[in-house]
Amino acid sequence: MTSLLGKRITVVGLIVAACVFPFITSNLYMLHILTLAFIWMIAVYGLNLLAGYTGYLSLAQAGFFAIGAYSLGLLTVKAGLSYWLAFVLACVITSAIGFLVGLVALRTREHFFAIYTLCVGYIIYLVIDKWDGLTGGVRGLIGIPAPANIGPISFQNPLSQYYLILFFLLLTIFVMYRIIHSLSGRTFIAIRNSEELAQTIGISTMKAKLLAFVLSTFFAGLSGALYASFIRFLGPDIAYITVIFDLLTYLLVGGIGTLAGPIVGTFLVVTVSQSLQFLQDYRMLIFGPLLTLLIIFYPRGIAGALQDWIAKLSSKKKQTPPKQRKNGKGAYVHSQTSEKKVKEG
Amino acid sequence: MDILIQQLFNGLTIGSVYSLVALGLTLVYGILHIPNFAHGALYMLGAYVTLTTMLLWGFHYWLAIAISVLIVGLLGVLMDRLVFHPLRNAPPIHDKIAAIGILLFLEALAQIVWGADYRSMDTPYGQVINVFGVTLTMQRILINVGAISVMILLYLFLKKTFIGSTIIAMAQNREGAHLVGINTNKVAMLTFMISGGLAAIAASLSAPINLVFPGMGHLVILKAFVIIILGGMGSIPGAIIGGYIIGFSESLGATYISGEYSDIIAFVLLVVILSFKPKGLFSREGF
Numbered sequence: 001m002t003s004l005l006g007k008r009i010t011v012v013g014l015i016v017a018a019c020v021f022p023f024i025t026s027n028l029y030m031l032h033i034l035t036l037a038f039i040w041m042i043a044v045y046g047l048n049l050l051a052g053y054t055g056y057l058s059l060a061q062a063g064f065f066a067i068g069a070y071s072l073g074l075l076t077v078k079a080g081l082s083y084w085l086a087f088v089l090a091c092v093i094t095s096a097i098g099f100l101v102g103l104v105a106l107r108t109r110e111h112f113f114a115i116y117t118l119c120v121g122y123i124i125y126l127v128i129d130k131w132d133g134l135t136g137g138v139r140g141l142i143g144i145p146a147p148a149n150i151g152p153i154s155f156q157n158p159l160s161q162y163y164l165i166l167f168f169l170l171l172t173i174f175v176m177y178r179i180i181h182s183l184s185g186r187t188f189i190a191i192r193n194s195e196e197l198a199q200t201i202g203i204s205t206m207k208a209k210l211l212a213f214v215l216s217t218f219f220a221g222l223s224g225a226l227y228a229s230f231i232r233f234l235g236p237d238i239a240y241i242t243v244i245f246d247l248l249t250y251l252l253v254g255g256i257g258t259l260a261g262p263i264v265g266t267f268l269v270v271t272v273s274q275s276l277q278f279l280q281d282y283r284m285l286i287f288g289p290l291l292t293l294l295i296i297f298y299p300r301g302i303a304g305a306l307q308d309w310i311a312k313l314s315s316k317k318k319q320t321p322p323k324q325r326k327n328g329k330g331a332y333v334h335s336q337t338s339e340k341k342v343k344e345g
Numbered sequence: 346m347d348i349l350i351q352q353l354f355n356g357l358t359i360g361s362v363y364s365l366v367a368l369g370l371t372l373v374y375g376i377l378h379i380p381n382f383a384h385g386a387l388y389m390l391g392a393y394v395t396l397t398t399m400l401l402w403g404f405h406y407w408l409a410i411a412i413s414v415l416i417v418g419l420l421g422v423l424m425d426r427l428v429f430h431p432l433r434n435a436p437p438i439h440d441k442i443a444a445i446g447i448l449l450f451l452e453a454l455a456q457i458v459w460g461a462d463y464r465s466m467d468t469p470y471g472q473v474i475n476v477f478g479v480t481l482t483m484q485r486i487l488i489n490v491g492a493i494s495v496m497i498l499l500y501l502f503l504k505k506t507f508i509g510s511t512i513i514a515m516a517q518n519r520e521g522a523h524l525v526g527i528n529t530n531k532v533a534m535l536t537f538m539i540s541g542g543l544a545a546i547a548a549s550l551s552a553p554i555n556l557v558f559p560g561m562g563h564l565v566i567l568k569a570f571v572i573i574i575l576g577g578m579g580s581i582p583g584a585i586i587g588g589y590i591i592g593f594s595e596s597l598g599a600t601y602i603s604g605e606y607s608d609i610i611a612f613v614l615l616v617v618i619l620s621f622k623p624k625g626l627f628s629r630e631g632f
Contacts, residue, residue, distance in 0.1 A: 055438065057442075104619075105619075107619075107623040108624075109623070110437050111374075111380045111437065111578070112619060112624065114441055115571075116615070116619050118570070119567065119570075119571065119616055122612055126606070126608060130606060130609075241563065245449055248445065256438075282456065283453070284449040284453035285450060288450025288453060289446065292443045295432070296428065299435065
């Protein structure tokens with residue numbers, strides 16, 4: 001009970017900190033970076049749902065991010081739709097394309113799935129890059145409007161955009177929390193741990209996987225649409241493979257398959273790379289080995305390591321054998337260790 | 346008609362390079378079941394090492410290639426020891442991510458050491474010859490001859506030597522190979538060595554007709570993945586045939602369909618194949 005209370009206090013504290021942050025600093029650049037980090041967090045949550053909880057590594061996430069961004073851009077700039085209508089449509093279009101891709105992609109598994117989605121992502125990039133007439137090709141798409149006013153609230157200045165995007169991030173986290181702790185969330189975790197077993201106990205795995213895939217593309221589309229109206233310029237680069245590698249780095253540093261991971265990882269990596277500005281082009285010299293070392297020694301990232309550490313501490317305090325943690329995050333470790341035992345034995 | 350023959354020859358050349366890269370990838374996949382995303386970085390490094398030894402020490406083209414094969418091969422071994430060996434019992438998603446980490450690192454390293462510029466590689470075989478009205482450069486002929494002889498040598502090595510057959514044994518059944526006394530760790534290292542060497546040869550042969558830059562491995566490795574799925578993951582003949590299929594369809598597609606979209610052909614082909622055959626064209630039955 002106390003730990004639950006402590007958790008709640010941390011969460012409320014973090015939200016309050018995020019809300020008052022703009023008043024503490026008057027540095028607009030910092031605000032810009034943080035807003036951008038929030039946008040990435042939403043995309044990373046989408047990736048986490050699929051790769052972390054369902055166990056399917058989709059490398060097309062950057063492509064779907066770009067589809068969301070370009071849908072918003074094209075609908076507002078070329079079709080002249082009102083902003084919020086275009087915003088909703090961008091999410092719907094991305095999810096619809098995600099549904100169609102998922103329908104086929106999810107027939108494949110493991111490595112085939114990763115390679116299939118990598119190719120889908122590359123096709124999306126090439127189409128955006130080469131289809132000059134629609135997307136503007138390498139010249140990019142300019143003049144995307146900022147979010148339109150809702151009633152008396154205007155979103156023209158950086159501060160209000162910060163709060164708008166913070167609102168969407170909190171909404172994403174809330175929805176994610178509800179999904180993970182619902183029956184569908186458990187289903188996803190069951191599929192990750194063993195797809196055959198899940199099938200045996202009567203789970204329609206295809207349906208569940210498709211749901212996870214569409215949800216993850218939805219969040220990619222959402223963050224893409226926010227990105228488009230925040231940066232207000234789009235180039236084909238946002239669909240390129242490096243973006244998905246960035247997202248993966250955020251996810252892994254924070255902790256794949258944990259709820260706090262995307263926030264922790266994105267925040268840390270973005271702030272650290274800000275202070276390593278001089279390395280800009282070479283930052284992968286640090287992040288590449290970091291990614292590899294993390295996956296060898298801390299496969300569940302910072303959030304996961306912290307969780308294990310706390311669990312170990314509390315079990316030592318009680319002097320009783322560690323409780324089987326009920327949430328899905330524990331199940332991952334459990335299944336991993338037992339799997340290893342079987343292989344070594 | 347001349348255009349057709351010219352394009353067929355181009356397809357053969359591209360296909361040879363693709364096949365060599367895909368062979369390295371498929372060998373590693375066959376043994377360790379790792380989709381080695383870092384293979385593209387090995388390809389890129391192969392070209393850079395050849396270029397550097399030629400420019401810096403003025404080595405002959407062939408000697409430079411030999412050194413490049415050795416260095417990149419050893420790098421492959423190092424990769425196995427440091428990264429993939431500790432991860433051998435981890436869930437498959439971890440190997441993929443670790444490989445991506447290595448790829449990012451090696452690319453950034455190349456950018457620091459050699460800069461981001463596009464460079465061209467000189468070759469002692471720049472002559473142009475005419476055969477039956479078709480213009481060929483010596484280098485392109487060399488790529489074909491070189492690639493095909495490497496493939497034959499590899500085949501003989503795998504089929505006729507004892508060490509080669511341990512690789513096949515391990516690909517067929519890891520536990521079984523272990524039981525009959527094969528040192529699986531050594532075989533894994535050897536496989537990475539060969540795989541790196543093949544990437545270095547492919548890159549060094551094709552560099553004079555392309556350019557050398559840190560991102561040169563991206564497209565090639567993606568297409569190599571398409572190829573090994575096309576040919577069945579882990580299958581050696583499949584990788585060779587797949588390489589030539591992609592090579593021909595690209596060069597013909599570029600001429601007769603659209604030059605701009607020629608890079609997309611391979612990926613569309615893959616998406617179509619996997620849509621109907623989720624496990625690739627030929628399911629794997631050993632080598």
